[in-house]
Amino acid sequence: MTVLPLAAEGEAAGLAAFLQRLLKYDRAAAVRLQAAGHALAVFGRAPALDVVVVRVVELGESAELDVTVSAGELLERLEPAGAAVPDAVTGPAWAGMLPPRGGWRKQEGLPSSGQLGLAVQAAIGEFKGRVEELPEDKRTRAELDRIGAEIWGRTLGSTVLPLRAAHAAYVFGLLRPDASSELLAAGTWLRLRTPYGSVALRRAGGLPGLGVTPL
16 A cells, blocks of 8 residues: 655645545545655546646655545545555546646736635625526526626636636635745646646636536
8 A cells, every 4th residue: 555654744734625625526526646756746626617726745755656546535544644545546537638747838917816816705706696686586507607607707817817717726725815826828728826736727618607606
């Protein structure tokens, strides 16, 4: 059994919070683990937001690993000092099409982390307000999806990054007012990066009903 030692108890707590939030979106969620040296990247996907979320964890010892496992089982095996890696599972399609490792270029025009957080909170309030204004018989899934897609599809600053990317970073605890954030691009991918992890998504396409349930 492979055991990944964590650099500090805070790393375990941060990873646990990430996995718990991921499981709220999908109780059967899988995560792809990629360890290189003292860094462990944990990839998950939030279907409602159509993004790949990456939580970076510092390891206490150097390790090499690339495996897809159950998020729930990983959470169960997580302890303050480390995590026992569960058996591999047949990975979902997204796990085989991750963002590229290299070739990222910084993009200008992204608001600060504090401003991004405020934009997300304002959008959540707008969504709830618009839903409350609807008559009961008009609160259909199609109408909620339409409102959500309109709000979360708005771009941030002078960039092409949709608001749903910042929403995902906010929901997963990656977006904090006291930490920097930057926008990177590589091919068709966009990446919102913070010291706590990243949110990656493709420039075009996506699932219907994005961000319908603000958390």
